[in-house]
Amino acid sequence: MVVAEERAVLHGFKGHDVPEFDVIRSCVHCGFCLPVCPTYRVTGRERSSPRGRIWLMKSIAEGRLDLLDPLFEDEMTLCLNCRACEAVCPSGVRYGEILEASRAQLVQHRPQTAKERLFRFLGFQVLLGDMRRFRAANRLLRLYQRSGLRALARRSGILRLLGMEHADRLMPEISDRFVVADGSFYPALGERRGRVALFVGCVMGTSYAHVHEATVRVLTRNGFDVALIPGQGCCGALHVHGGDPESGRRQARRNIDALGSPYIDAVIVNAAGCGAMLKEYPHLLRDDHDYAERARAFSAKVRDAIEFLAERGLSAQPGPLPMTVTYQEPCHLAHAQRITRQPRALLEAIPELKLVEMAESALCCGSAGIYNLLRPEMASTLLDRKLNNALATGAEAIVSANPGCMLQLQAGLRARGERIPVLHLIEVLDRAYAAAPATRPAEALAAG
Amino acid sequence: MDRQALQERLLRIVGPDGIIDDPDELLVYEYDASDEVFAGHHRPDITVLPRTADQVQEIVKLANEFGVPVTPRGAGTGLAGAALAVRGGILVVMTRMNRVLEINERDGYAIVEPGVINLELSQLTQPRGYFFAPDPSSQRACTIGGNVANNSGGPHCLKYGVTSNHILGLEVVLPNGERIWTGGPAPESPGIDLTGVLVGSEGTLGIVTKVMVRLTRLPEAVNVLLAAFADLESASQATSAIIASGILPAALEMMDHLTIKAVEAAFHAGYPEDAGAVLLIELDGLAEIVAESADRVVELCRGCGATEVRVARTPRERELLWLGRKSAFGAMGRLAPNYYLVDTTVPRTKLPPTMRTVEELSREYRLRIANVFHAGDGNLHPLVLFDRFVPGEIERVLRCTTDILQYCVDVGGTLSGEHGIGLEKRDYMTLIFTTEDLCAMAGLKRSFDPRELFNPDKVFPSGFSCGEVNAIRQQAMAKRLGIEFV
Ligand SMILES: Cc1cc2nc3c(=O)[nH]c(=O)nc-3n(C[C@H](O)[C@H](O)[C@H](O)COP(=O)(O)OP(=O)(O)OC[C@H]3O[C@@H](n4cnc5c(N)ncnc54)[C@H](O)[C@@H]3O)c2cc1C
Ligand code: SF4
Ligand code: SF4
Numbered sequence A: 001m002v003v004a005e006e007r008a009v010l011h012g013f014k015g016h017d018v019p020e021f022d023v024i025r026s027c028v029h030c031g032f033c034l035p036v037c038p039t040y041r042v043t044g045r046e047r048s049s050p051r052g053r054i055w056l057m058k059s060i061a062e063g064r065l066d067l068l069d070p071l072f073e074d075e076m077t078l079c080l081n082c083r084a085c086e087a088v089c090p091s092g093v094r095y096g097e098i099l100e101a102s103r104a105q106l107v108q109h110r111p112q113t114a115k116e117r118l119f120r121f122l123g124f125q126v127l128l129g130d131m132r133r134f135r136a137a138n139r140l141l142r143l144y145q146r147s148g149l150r151a152l153a154r155r156s157g158i159l160r161l162l163g164m165e166h167a168d169r170l171m172p173e174i175s176d177r178f179v180v181a182d183g184s185f186y187p188a189l190g191e192r193r194g195r196v197a198l199f200v201g202c203v204m205g206t207s208y209a210h211v212h213e214a215t216v217r218v219l220t221r222n223g224f225d226v227a228l229i230p231g232q233g234c235c236g237a238l239h240v241h242g243g244d245p246e247s248g249r250r251q252a253r254r255n256i257d258a259l260g261s262p263y264i265d266a267v268i269v270n271a272a273g274c275g276a277m278l279k280e281y282p283h284l285l286r287d288d289h290d291y292a293e294r295a296r297a298f299s300a301k302v303r304d305a306i307e308f309l310a311e312r313g314l315s316a317q318p319g320p321l322p323m324t325v326t327y328q329e330p331c332h333l334a335h336a337q338r339i340t341r342q343p344r345a346l347l348e349a350i351p352e353l354k355l356v357e358m359a360e361s362a363l364c365c366g367s368a369g370i371y372n373l374l375r376p377e378m379a380s381t382l383l384d385r386k387l388n389n390a391l392a393t394g395a396e397a398i399v400s401a402n403p404g405c406m407l408q409l410q411a412g413l414r415a416r417g418e419r420i421p422v423l424h425l426i427e428v429l430d431r432a433y434a435a436a437p438a439t440r441p442a443e444a445l446a447a448g
Numbered sequence B: 001m002d003r004q005a006l007q008e009r010l011l012r013i014v015g016p017d018g019i020i021d022d023p024d025e026l027l028v029y030e031y032d033a034s035d036e037v038f039a040g041h042h043r044p045d046i047t048v049l050p051r052t053a054d055q056v057q058e059i060v061k062l063a064n065e066f067g068v069p070v071t072p073r074g075a076g077t078g079l080a081g082a083a084l085a086v087r088g089g090i091l092v093v094m095t096r097m098n099r100v101l102e103i104n105e106r107d108g109y110a111i112v113e114p115g116v117i118n119l120e121l122s123q124l125t126q127p128r129g130y131f132f133a134p135d136p137s138s139q140r141a142c143t144i145g146g147n148v149a150n151n152s153g154g155p156h157c158l159k160y161g162v163t164s165n166h167i168l169g170l171e172v173v174l175p176n177g178e179r180i181w182t183g184g185p186a187p188e189s190p191g192i193d194l195t196g197v198l199v200g201s202e203g204t205l206g207i208v209t210k211v212m213v214r215l216t217r218l219p220e221a222v223n224v225l226l227a228a229f230a231d232l233e234s235a236s237q238a239t240s241a242i243i244a245s246g247i248l249p250a251a252l253e254m255m256d257h258l259t260i261k262a263v264e265a266a267f268h269a270g271y272p273e274d275a276g277a278v279l280l281i282e283l284d285g286l287a288e289i290v291a292e293s294a295d296r297v298v299e300l301c302r303g304c305g306a307t308e309v310r311v312a313r314t315p316r317e318r319e320l321l322w323l324g325r326k327s328a329f330g331a332m333g334r335l336a337p338n339y340y341l342v343d344t345t346v347p348r349t350k351l352p353p354t355m356r357t358v359e360e361l362s363r364e365y366r367l368r369i370a371n372v373f374h375a376g377d378g379n380l381h382p383l384v385l386f387d388r389f390v391p392g393e394i395e396r397v398l399r400c401t402t403d404i405l406q407y408c409v410d411v412g413g414t415l416s417g418e419h420g421i422g423l424e425k426r427d428y429m430t431l432i433f434t435t436e437d438l439c440a441m442a443g444l445k446r447s448f449d450p451r452e453l454f455n456p457d458k459v460f461p462s463g464f465s466c467g468e469v470n471a472i473r474q475q476a477m478a479k480r481l482g483i484e485f486v
Helices: A038-043 A050-061 A068-078 A084-086 A095-109 A112-130 A131-146 A147-155 A158-162 A165-170 A209-221 A237-241 A247-259 A271-280 A292-300 A305-312 A342-346 A374-392 A403-416 A425-434 B003-016 B025-029 B051-067 B118-128 B146-148 B195-199 B232-244 B257-267 B287-303 B317-328 B327-334 B348-364 B393-410 B426-432 B435-448 B467-481
Strands: A192-196 A224-227 A264-269 A302-304 A321-327 A352-355 A397-400 A420-425 B046-048 B072-073 B090-093 B100-104 B109-112 B167-173 B179-185 B209-214 B219-229 B251-256 B277-284 B306-313 B338-341 B370-375 B381-388
Touching: A038 A302, A038 A374, A050 A068, A050 A397, A050 B025, A050 B393, A068 A095, A084 A095, A095 A237, A095 A247, A112 A131, A112 A237, A112 A247, A131 A271, A192 A209, A209 A224, A209 A305, A209 A403, A209 A425, A237 A247, A237 A271, A247 A292, A264 A271, A271 A292, A271 A302, A271 A403, A292 A302, A302 A305, A305 A342, A305 A425, A321 A342, A321 B100, A342 A352, A342 B195, A374 A403, A397 A403, A397 A425, A403 A420, A420 A425, B003 B051, B025 B046, B046 B167, B051 B072, B051 B090, B051 B167, B051 B209, B072 B209, B100 B118, B118 B146, B167 B195, B167 B277, B179 B195, B179 B209, B219 B287, B219 B317, B232 B277, B251 B257, B257 B277, B257 B317, B257 B370, B277 B287, B277 B317, B287 B467, B317 B327, B327 B338, B327 B370, B327 B381, B338 B426, B338 B435, B348 B370, B348 B393, B381 B393, B393 B426
Parallel strands: A192 A224, A192 A264, A264 A302, A321 A352, A321 A397, A397 A420, B046 B090, B072 B090
Antiparallel strands: B100 B109, B109 B209, B167 B179, B167 B209, B219 B277, B219 B306, B251 B277, B251 B370, B338 B381, B370 B381
């Protein structure tokens, strides 16, 4: 019995951003990655496993499957890019890299609908292309949320009509004030141990301004000058993950220009997704004559705030924080950056705080950038699973370290009517410091 | 075959989310963990993912009615192509049958469905003080059904024995569609030992739908030692010295320089990268005795020229050392895009000359060979590294592996079959079995599966497998035996 249909022309990978064949074939199909892949765990289908997806890529590269086969696109978007597979792969397959390239191929070669093009343009160019526009949009959102307009929209049913109900539920609460990379400088408290730049990013500055403030307080308290260097922008991760590496490269160059200062010891990031992206600039800009070398130097200085504090050690002792917490690992911290010990070490450094591990702490919560908007069904299955695991610990707070995860968890908890808070790990540390005998409070850094 | 009708009937059994018939999606069922150069690509006509034993039974009956081949599959981590639908037909993927049905600590057994992942069973029973002893390196991913079918081994089998020692009974759907139970919780059951027949039969005699496994008590104390040596030879001597001293380690594993390098790159497990070989020795049992044996083992290793002996201090260190070892095959992808794994056992005393021969053959054929193996029971796994796009390499690999196997058989060794014979190693069967031996096996197979629908073209040698590869292999064999091939 022969099943293969002969096709006249198969579309293969071509043009820019082709998934590297040597990376594809470094997969020895051992299957070690299957049990850690969220989409495989949920569906049980090989096509939705890392090994299956890599095989599909390979089949395209070998001319046995069409790039435009709907199956392929479906799998490339169902994949969360959580990179759990990469972290366990003994063969060192750089999965994230070939996934992102595959997505770029789809965007390049697949005819896009007008709606998609508009969505991409508005999202990637208008909104994320410049942080001033991003903040302006966020101010409008804040108005929508605070003015009673949202309550009205929700009551009226117009959201459902527009198909926006889901998006509305996931929308972050916009902070009262924004943190802006405006050149502010916060000197170290006590003995100075170094000077760092804070990467401000997008939603972290508008919806999690308080986390940025906490980060500045914790860093200065531990002897680091913190600079909010102007000129930086979005990290580019959403572009790269969404199949638009070219726009990602634009963001990368601008961040390197802004933050590549030799007077900075480290670029500190408190959003795991951005941190992972910043660390991958050398790959993103590998073919860029002017930037390839600079990207390497830049990325070598990038540190997640948690990683940095664990690496340099806490010079100030946190105060007691009598509470029970559980830790949800952001994929791009645990898998993409392989930072798993440090968050636990920092939590354990806080007196009286108790960490209860949840089951499957490293399984994706389903947020995955804008995944929860694109694949709501899988996202909510994973969110449910995550919340069940988290709540089963009986913790008083869920600690995480990435805005995407925090938004997702918060939305899920709200929907369930649960009151337990979701905190950024640095926030927890900041609270512990607030409970310690103070040296001098860092000035507020509100703007916007 | 009326494909349409078969599809329709299967759909009624397993439901729409349990059947895969899109030819493009079926691409991802054309491989397992074996190297595609040797196993080839084999796309099933239809894949089904049953959830219950009843469904499996219905599927098998249907296959009989339509006269189509049936191939059982677990997680697809097999290294011999045993889970490939060589003649198309229905591929039955058992991973959705993954419930643990009963854990009975008092009588020391558990009943599980075959899709349960090996390690997950141990993780579940550990808090209660028990574990499932067979621990193939693939245990994070492979299924218990696959372990049963391949009679899989693992590092700890040195002390605890292979899978067959830990299977008390099986529920199995036979090729004719009947469902039976074999064995049971009692240590000995009367009549012909069908459990023994089925374990290791590689899915050629039926589909296992429930497994009654023996649970083993966790030892009171565990100690893991890492000993580094300048070369394989001294590490082999240390192995012999340890076993000769009367100590039976839970595991005694060896890795050579190439493997150490690959594994370190993968996980920074903490192996000394400049060592020519390392031994990973696990001792378990009563705390006092373990401590005593550990001292003795350190002494013996030093006596054989160990340059460094380290004891894992924390559970995390222990885990890391094991993670390194257990990822060794997978890590080969870092050294070369393809590898061919030879799975053979030699008498322990023959280890040093065998290692020398492997090294010579590596030079002779200009192929890098990484060595990682269960030194304690002389089960070696030379991994021949190559790149299928380099002209002539495949041929050299086949000649080289045939030479290695032939040497092992010559010194009294055998094909270990730990990873299964499957599709890919079946032509080596003639190296160790006579025609009469094979006929006896074939007779058994026919009595279970007279229509030869179950996992066809596996285990038994055949003259027409995988065209070219087979021809090269036969020529290599013929050259060895001094026969001219025409
Ligand atoms: C990196 C790596 C390391 C490995 N290390 C070891 C090792 O240390 N020791 C070892 O022994 N093996 C090892 N293996 C080989 C492999 O993992 C084992 O053979 C394992 O038991 C296969 O399980 P599976 O679920 O993947 O089965 P599959 O590969 O899917 O199938 C294997 C065989 O089992 C049959 N089968 C599966 N389920 C059933 C069922 N329910 N009923 C009947 N037949 C069934 C299939 O038909 C096939 O013949 C390793 C493999 C890899 C990739
Ligand atoms: S673990 Fe790595 S090599 Fe193994 S199947 Fe997954 S991606 Fe491939
Ligand atoms: S990135 Fe995550 S979802 Fe995608 S294949 Fe890997 S483990 Fe699965």
